[in-house]
Amino acid sequence: xxxxxxxxxxxxxxxxxxxxGQYLEIKSESANLARIREHIKxxxxxxxxxxxxxxxxxxxVGEATANAVEHGSPRGSxxxxxxxxQCDCDALTIxxxxxxxxxxxxxxxxxxxxxxxxxxIPLMLALMDKVTIDExxxxxxxxxxKKIGNGNHDKRA
Amino acid sequence: xxxxxxxxxxxxxxxxxxxxxxxxxxAPKLKSxxxxxxxxxxxxxxxxxxxxxxxxxxxxxxxVGGLKRVKSHQGSISLVITQENxxxxxxxxGLVKVFPIFSSEExxxxxxxx
Numbered sequence: 001x002x003x004x005x006x007x008x009x010x011x012x013x014x015x016x017x018x019x020x021g022q023y024l025e026i027k028s029e030s031a032n033l034a035r036i037r038e039h040i041k042x043x044x045x046x047x048x049x050x051x052x053x054x055x056x057x058x059x060x061v062g063e064a065t066a067n068a069v070e071h072g073s074p075r076g077s078x079x080x081x082x083x084x085x086q087c088d089c090d091a092l093t094i095x096x097x098x099x100x101x102x103x104x105x106x107x108x109x110x111x112x113x114x115x116x117x118x119x120x121i122p123l124m125l126a127l128m129d130k131v132t133i134d135e136x137x138x139x140x141x142x143x144x145x146k147k148i149g150n151g152n153h154d155k156r157a
Numbered sequence: 158x159x160x161x162x163x164x165x166x167x168x169x170x171x172x173x174x175x176x177x178x179x180x181x182x183x184a185p186k187l188k189s190x191x192x193x194x195x196x197x198x199x200x201x202x203x204x205x206x207x208x209x210x211x212x213x214x215x216x217x218x219x220x221v222g223g224l225k226r227v228k229s230h231q232g233s234i235s236l237v238i239t240q241e242n243x244x245x246x247x248x249x250x251g252l253v254k255v256f257p258i259f260s261s262e263e264x265x266x267x268x269x270x271x
Contacts, residue, residue, distance in 0.1 A: 030180070030181040030182040031182050033180050033181060033182055034159075034178060034180070034182070037178070037211065051242075052241075052242065055211075055242045058211065059211070059213060059246065062180060062211075062213050063213060063214060066180065066181045066213065066214075066215065069181070070181065118214075119214040119217060119218075119250050120213075120214045122249065122250065123213075123214060123246070123249055123250065126249040127249070
């Protein structure tokens with residue numbers, strides 16, 4: 001797991017995060033999901049988010065990342081998933097970028113769908129304030145936005 | 158954090174107690190334990206999630222798969238959930254209407270003894 005910060009980026013006025021340029025790059029393996037959750041907890045603490053907000057982000061990012069590992073990695077663990085974080089006082093934006101195509105990951109209509117992966121997107125939509133999915137030739141990027149308060153990153157109920 | 162799974166039998170009811178995190182990586186352990194329990198002939202099962210700190214859609218999928226298995230034997234699965242964060246995941250996905258959910262293991266066991 002590789003964590004990189006663009007030291008030339010602009011820092012958020014309310015916390016230690018940058019408005020651009022910091023990301024986590026992991027090998028595309030489900031065993032890394034727990035470490036990503038731990039990293040999100042640290043990010044959330046930097047932003048003074050409460051436990052509920054941190055949990056919401058962990059679930060939403062977990063769904064996006066699990067999708068990237070399962071369906072967005074045509075070369076398996078030789079692929080990487082890059083998770084970017086940026087904070088601009090009002091919102092924490094997390095991007096999950098993989099190297100696959102989004103259309104492959106929808107469950108077949110007649111599948112038993114026991115893995116329930118089809119519920120990942122509804123979970124992301126319910127837990128985050130904005131979700132967008134950008135598909136490009138070289139991969140898919142899920143952008144997850146969580147509003148975090150009035151610019152002071154105050155702890156909200 | 159890994160997922161710890163303990164299983165026991167109380168008055169003929171299979172009880173699975175989970176502790177830790179259920180995600181794509183750990184959910185297969187739970188699936189395997191559920192299949193074993195059904196193979197042992199236990200079709201009424203309580204799954205205690207009180208010590209589960211995280212669950213994603215793959216964990217939900219394993220529970221739904223387990224429910225399908227026991228229902229094919231006229232059985233049922235009751236859940237014990239007390240953490241609001243975990244309950245929220247079940248509400249969002251509509252699974253509060255699929256699984257009977259209780260706030261203690263004793264209540265869940267009683268519901269299956271019928």
